[in-house]
Amino acid sequence: MAVDLTIRVAGENGEGLLSVGVVASQAFARMGLNVYSFNTPPAEIKGGPSMVQLRVSDHPVHSQGDALDLLMAWNQENHDRHIGSLKSGGLLLYDPGECRPPERSDVTAVAVPLNQIIREQIRNPRPKNVLAFAVLASLIGVPRGFAETFVRQKFQKRADLLPLNLTAVERGYQFAQECIPAAGKLAPLAPQDAAPRVILTGNQAVALGAMAAGLQFFAGYPITPASEIMEFLSQHLAACGGVVVQSEDEISSLAAVIGASFAGRKAATATSGPGLALMVELLGLATMQELPAVIINVQRGGPSTGLPTRTEQGDLDLAVYGRHGDAPRIVLAPTNVEECFYDTMHAFNLAEKYQTPVILLSDQHLAQRSEAVPRPDPARVPLVRRRTVAEGTTDFRRYALTADGISPVAVPGEHDTPFVGTGLEHDERAHIDYSAHTHEVMMRKRQNKIGNAENERGFVVRSGPARAELGLICWGGTTGPVREALAAAEQQGLSVALLVPKMLWPLPERAISEFMASVDKTVVVEMNLSGQLANLIQSRLCRPVQRLGKYSGMPFTATEILSFIEGAVGHHG
Amino acid sequence: MAVDLTIRVAGENGEGLLSVGVVASQAFARMGLNVYSFNTPPAEIKGGPSMVQLRVSDHPVHSQGDALDLLMAWNQENHDRHIGSLKSGGLLLYDPGECRPPERSDVTAVAVPLNQIIREQIRNPRPKNVLAFAVLASLIGVPRGFAETFVRQKFQKRADLLPLNLTAVERGYQFAQECIPAAGKLAPLAPQDAAPRVILTGNQAVALGAMAAGLQFFAGYPITPASEIMEFLSQHLAACGGVVVQSEDEISSLAAVIGASFAGRKAATATSGPGLALMVELLGLATMQELPAVIINVQRGGPSTGLPTRTEQGDLDLAVYGRHGDAPRIVLAPTNVEECFYDTMHAFNLAEKYQTPVILLSDQHLAQRSEAVPRPDPARVPLVRRRTVAEGTTDFRRYALTADGISPVAVPGEHDTPFVGTGLEHDERAHIDYSAHTHEVMMRKRQNKIGNAENERGFVVRSGPARAELGLICWGGTTGPVREALAAAEQQGLSVALLVPKMLWPLPERAISEFMASVDKTVVVEMNLSGQLANLIQSRLCRPVQRLGKYSGMPFTATEILSFIEGAVGHHG
Amino acid sequence: MAEAIKVRKAADYRSETKPTWCPGCGDFGVLSAMYKAFAQLNLDPKQIVVVSGIGCSGRLPEFVGGYGFHGVHGRVLPTAMGVKLANPELTVVAVGGDGDGFAIGGGHVPHAARRNVDITYLVMDNQIYSLTKGQPSPTTPPGMAAVRVSPSMSKMAPAGVHELPINPLAMVLAYGGSFVARAFSSQPNQLVELLVLALQHRGFAFIQAISPCVTFYDSYDRWKEDVAPLPAGWDPSSRVRALDLALAEEKRHLGLWYREERPAYDETIGAVRPVAAAERAAVLERLLDSFA
Amino acid sequence: MAEAIKVRKAADYRSETKPTWCPGCGDFGVLSAMYKAFAQLNLDPKQIVVVSGIGCSGRLPEFVGGYGFHGVHGRVLPTAMGVKLANPELTVVAVGGDGDGFAIGGGHVPHAARRNVDITYLVMDNQIYSLTKGQPSPTTPPGMAAVRVSPSMSKMAPAGVHELPINPLAMVLAYGGSFVARAFSSQPNQLVELLVLALQHRGFAFIQAISPCVTFYDSYDRWKEDVAPLPAGWDPSSRVRALDLALAEEKRHLGLWYREERPAYDETIGAVRPVAAAERAAVLERLLDSFA
Numbered sequence A, B: 001m002a003v004d005l006t007i008r009v010a011g012e013n014g015e016g017l018l019s020v021g022v023v024a025s026q027a028f029a030r031m032g033l034n035v036y037s038f039n040t041p042p043a044e045i046k047g048g049p050s051m052v053q054l055r056v057s058d059h060p061v062h063s064q065g066d067a068l069d070l071l072m073a074w075n076q077e078n079h080d081r082h083i084g085s086l087k088s089g090g091l092l093l094y095d096p097g098e099c100r101p102p103e104r105s106d107v108t109a110v111a112v113p114l115n116q117i118i119r120e121q122i123r124n125p126r127p128k129n130v131l132a133f134a135v136l137a138s139l140i141g142v143p144r145g146f147a148e149t150f151v152r153q154k155f156q157k158r159a160d161l162l163p164l165n166l167t168a169v170e171r172g173y174q175f176a177q178e179c180i181p182a183a184g185k186l187a188p189l190a191p192q193d194a195a196p197r198v199i200l201t202g203n204q205a206v207a208l209g210a211m212a213a214g215l216q217f218f219a220g221y222p223i224t225p226a227s228e229i230m231e232f233l234s235q236h237l238a239a240c241g242g243v244v245v246q247s248e249d250e251i252s253s254l255a256a257v258i259g260a261s262f263a264g265r266k267a268a269t270a271t272s273g274p275g276l277a278l279m280v281e282l283l284g285l286a287t288m289q290e291l292p293a294v295i296i297n298v299q300r301g302g303p304s305t306g307l308p309t310r311t312e313q314g315d316l317d318l319a320v321y322g323r324h325g326d327a328p329r330i331v332l333a334p335t336n337v338e339e340c341f342y343d344t345m346h347a348f349n350l351a352e353k354y355q356t357p358v359i360l361l362s363d364q365h366l367a368q369r370s371e372a373v374p375r376p377d378p379a380r381v382p383l384v385r386r387r388t389v390a391e392g393t394t395d396f397r398r399y400a401l402t403a404d405g406i407s408p409v410a411v412p413g414e415h416d417t418p419f420v421g422t423g424l425e426h427d428e429r430a431h432i433d434y435s436a437h438t439h440e441v442m443m444r445k446r447q448n449k450i451g452n453a454e455n456e457r458g459f460v461v462r463s464g465p466a467r468a469e470l471g472l473i474c475w476g477g478t479t480g481p482v483r484e485a486l487a488a489a490e491q492q493g494l495s496v497a498l499l500v501p502k503m504l505w506p507l508p509e510r511a512i513s514e515f516m517a518s519v520d521k522t523v524v525v526e527m528n529l530s531g532q533l534a535n536l537i538q539s540r541l542c543r544p545v546q547r548l549g550k551y552s553g554m555p556f557t558a559t560e561i562l563s564f565i566e567g568a569v570g571h572h573g
Numbered sequence C, D: 001m002a003e004a005i006k007v008r009k010a011a012d013y014r015s016e017t018k019p020t021w022c023p024g025c026g027d028f029g030v031l032s033a034m035y036k037a038f039a040q041l042n043l044d045p046k047q048i049v050v051v052s053g054i055g056c057s058g059r060l061p062e063f064v065g066g067y068g069f070h071g072v073h074g075r076v077l078p079t080a081m082g083v084k085l086a087n088p089e090l091t092v093v094a095v096g097g098d099g100d101g102f103a104i105g106g107g108h109v110p111h112a113a114r115r116n117v118d119i120t121y122l123v124m125d126n127q128i129y130s131l132t133k134g135q136p137s138p139t140t141p142p143g144m145a146a147v148r149v150s151p152s153m154s155k156m157a158p159a160g161v162h163e164l165p166i167n168p169l170a171m172v173l174a175y176g177g178s179f180v181a182r183a184f185s186s187q188p189n190q191l192v193e194l195l196v197l198a199l200q201h202r203g204f205a206f207i208q209a210i211s212p213c214v215t216f217y218d219s220y221d222r223w224k225e226d227v228a229p230l231p232a233g234w235d236p237s238s239r240v241r242a243l244d245l246a247l248a249e250e251k252r253h254l255g256l257w258y259r260e261e262r263p264a265y266d267e268t269i270g271a272v273r274p275v276a277a278a279e280r281a282a283v284l285e286r287l288l289d290s291f292a
Ligand SMILES: Cc1ncc(C[n+]2csc(CCOP(=O)(O)OP(=O)(O)O)c2C)c(N)n1
Pocket: B221, B222, B223, B224, B250, B274, B275, B278, B305, C054, C055, C056, C057, C058, C072, C073, C096, C097, C098, C099, C100, C101, C124, C126, C128, C129, C130, C131, C132, C137
């Protein structure tokens, strides 16, 4: 069987702990291994218990992993917090200067005196992260030469720190090789010969996807866990001729985005639930004026300020129904870091094509974890720009009633056919008109136009057998663990299929309906309490689905879903 | 058969036209007649065509009426606009100085030289409204003495204007009696001996209901068609010890309401779609802190700024689903002016009892029309105040997990058990807590608490036979015309039943499900395009409903619904 | 291509839509001043974007024959900023009412001013919410017995308005506004002059245009008494002096109160510039390299 | 009932929750000054409501043993107004950060000031968004090379901040604030003094409390250089003088800049007063009569 290790390092926040994850992920990815890492930031800004978890494998991994193969505890408090998650037979590395000798007898416990090595052999606290990395790297079979090369590259620009860190690599390898008994050694991961990879968080992938899609204007307001998108773009968008504004609030962010879109540019904002809530009025304006705009919403635990650093899929209702009056829009949800890149590109394309706001739903776990993914190729998604008025048009009608509901637009500075966009009801010429006829016609135009987006291809992914006892439907960040559970269930011979709609509005009714017809029982898996996608499906298809919800602030694990599957179909197996 | 007249007066805005409606409604109501009146304000502030429509009957009326029995046209433009609505055999009164002789031969046309009488006999343009009223009153059999007494009372405080207006009454009666041929006389309405009545608009009824419920703090921001609620309360709430703030925007309105509620007071705001959209973030806070608050939302045509002076039922989705994270609340919708009073009282009671925001959905037509209704009796709804901490409690837990999910609250200045409310996830003591367990428990607490409100009695009204071919479901302002159509259909022997949920969230699933089981086919009638209640029903019950929608900015007429019913079940009849 | 330079007249900026304001509304004066200012600068209508919020005043863009954006209530400044940064070649004019600008939209003013967004912001100040039929606004003066007032106002404030009115000029000066002026719609020549200066100003140009509402708060008579030119020889280069006057003025002084040169926002943070697909692709590849 | 008057010490205002701020955070100084001010006035904890928005600073109410309201980002002022008008007996203190107060919440400040809502509003100004890890705020100074700055800040503003920082004192003075002061969390005695005055002030009392963030923008050293007392013999009765200084100051002057007596909002528009059910019923009947 393939090798697949789940490793957790737990210590005090601020000790360089999180960078162990960064360093190790990069190194493992460069070896061609698959890496999936995440961490839980503490509630406090400084200090407080913290952990980073890495899953490393020679085959693709879709979730953070579950029971730990290896736990490295930097102190007693963190040992106590996490020891329960170590699997029987797993490896515990603990700092004997900070922890009492461990009690569990079903695991291999090895003392790794990190602080003592730092104090006595390195004499500088900074490289503790590299030391920890070296111990781990050695244990999972990373060749020492590789680790050294990697650290050299990493500290290329900090020549002053390089010697210290190289020493840390040396001591780490030395310690692991000399002092860790054979029983502690892990199944070594062989370097892979993989396609080129990059390590990205979901937020980085979204920002890169937006740039690849031709983003020109971004306005945002800081909010956990979406801020990194704006920060990334602030550093890099200018190189592509774009502008980033940190505005005074989310309302102003979306207003500016809408203004920039009116001026013909591709524009976006990024926020989380509380910010999306503030954008509701302006979202309706964008629908009414038929303006492209991309709104990235990184969901966190709600309601209200909720759990800003935890994950949840609680904003689907708001994304779909958060508008006064019937103001349809498009809602997408990528399911992993790689898709964060491509689906963000699609979001811009759909916004331009349908002249509509598009909400892209990410979530804290998807946005802030990192994954080694195949290097994204922007050329895979040809860019779309909005339909504009034909040269020489004299009888310009901004909201011309066309067969597909999409009307050519004029762009200030570009076209000689000025018009006045308005959020009041208007006729084809954009003139304000409250008559019953105009309102009816324009309501249908806007509704049908968005309805047509259901026919876009590539936004529903089906897997598993053509007929199955159990059909799972899930969306967004929940998909990874569901996929893994599905693979395991298939190996057990359980009859399960999976449907993942990446476009959530308009709901791909046909695909879902066909899927439901092909399974005996449908269960919608999502990270919320009320079953928001389940409700949407029932409301459109009138066919009952069951719900598997999680609302603890933590992502599903594959094991949780697998055991659900076993409970649901296992009795036949 | 009972007498039932639909009368329209159409002229230029600003000529005192709208006050004809006010004066006539009041006079007819004082006679014990039922009155239902509405008007369409023009798009411009001043000038522009305008009309007022009155339906007068000796039996209860639930809608604005349909084909006109009488049209009074003050000028040509308005004649042309409205002549098509006059029923065959109806009576047309036109001002011969302003209109050409009319062309329709199937109506009785009578010249009423309003402007000439004003000019030559009264010599002051002001009492044109009273003159028009007098002509109408005479035609429908209001005794002249009654009209005079009424006008005397009306102008009690304007002694200077009284003689002019009495002359107008005299001339009006004289003209009608002398110059209108017998063919033009309408079936006279006899004065009724009815229970005491008041004439109220929906907005006035809501404001009075709020006062009756013990409203102490109101903050709002002007918006059509909700402003009258704030204006009314500004004049009158102080007498009940309350305060009204016109705040700088809707966000600040709801923030202030939430602050006042935290301080233990009954508090409310009123707005329309764009304002509700801005309140979404704070609504989540009220749910999270479990604070009572009443939000009155007077729906208007959407999306965006939409059709501010027209009616629609497009904000149900926003009321139910406008929140990030699973943040349940209660949504109510009264169906007529009388219920605006009582249901507003209920809204406050439910807010206090369940410690939750309650959204009351009205709509432009319901809010701004006036109806003669039985004088409301505040004593019919006993007042509820939130459960507070028991005297002497030492171990105060603000969010104690109780059987019904409702926890006693402490009020600043009143209870010796201070606590800190927060929108972050919190434990029973209101302490911030991000742990999975606390989040799960508190999510369920909030959800179940609101879910229990489904058991409140009196919020679902069923009418018609116990079993029927066709079952209609409607809500809010659509109910009046549906009721009338139902009565007509029953007279035709058509098999139709009606269910009206006045609580829309939590959805009264049991009642709806039983209703659907008792009919062959269910149709949801509502004034929107997407079928928002229909979607909610399907999402909860998974049983298909059909939809009859209207989205023209105008309310349904009973005739429209009747002909739908006839089409749906008529073929058996 | 040699193209004859077209010379435009005020009438060329009229749209096909006839203004819907009440006869006598101050906003007519503002509109015609705007036509004239555009004509003086001979602006190309396709390069003009007039952005507005909601209110009677917010209808103005409809009546101008350039591009227009009639948005939602209170968001005119960030919207206009988006337009300007998206295409710095455009002439962007933001207009609206006192409610739109200082109540619901008041939170955006400091930021437009301190950023020095290169737009003209003209507030048609009628000291009331007109479109909603006459509730008090942030600029409504506390005493108002002498003027004709709407029923809504007397309902909203049965005993008069109690809030201190805001002081728009003082506020914008305190925010760091780089061009601050006041005009009166009944003195159109000055308004045209100030508009021309504002349109030429590189940065955030604020004009408070007194523009009475004849229907809900007919204050023409009062204003005629109340306004005065700025003191003779007024030097618009001192923010402190302008602020002192704004706090202390007895008459409402009309004219250019303050102006300074400071880089505009599209210069400091930059504006959108067209970039070739190949350039964008190269940037992306470099960035992706850094994650490998 | 004769009840012995309880005399409270600062420690009596501590809540059971230990502050979660980073060691060295300026907000500690603000918190302990608040305990002391409450103690000096011997306030009954059950009569105190501390309202806050979101931010590191917004956590303060949690650490105070009175009633507290930790609301959403930027809405502290209208929330506090609601509390105060609902029960004018309460002592209402609004607290928050520079982002909470001047960015997302900036639209509410003018209105709280001009209404003269009787609350104390203390802004813990660290010139940065700390809770979100260090983006620039409306008070971030354009030049900041000398101080330790967060990674977020250097990402958000790779070439420095370009906006003019807002001037909180000038703004609140221009808004008509009736009590305007500045303090420094490292000079706690003065802060206690100013807090006591603010709590005693009938109306809107604004305190800008400089409160450095050691983690994302450690500016202690700069501040130690930068602050100075108000000029000797400063007379806090002139708004114009205060504004002039606010625009021109070279050092950041600490102390009471301005104070005036003016009726508070709960006096002008009134506050909630308990009314007997019978009285309410009578009012209603009278009103209903008018519709008969
Ligand atoms: C979010 C929102 N709230 C309220 C309104 C209602 N509304 C429209 S215009 C207006 C105020 C108008 O006053 P002002 O800005 O001074 O413009 P004026 O009509 O006086 O020119 C209000 C409150 C709205 N359209 N949107």
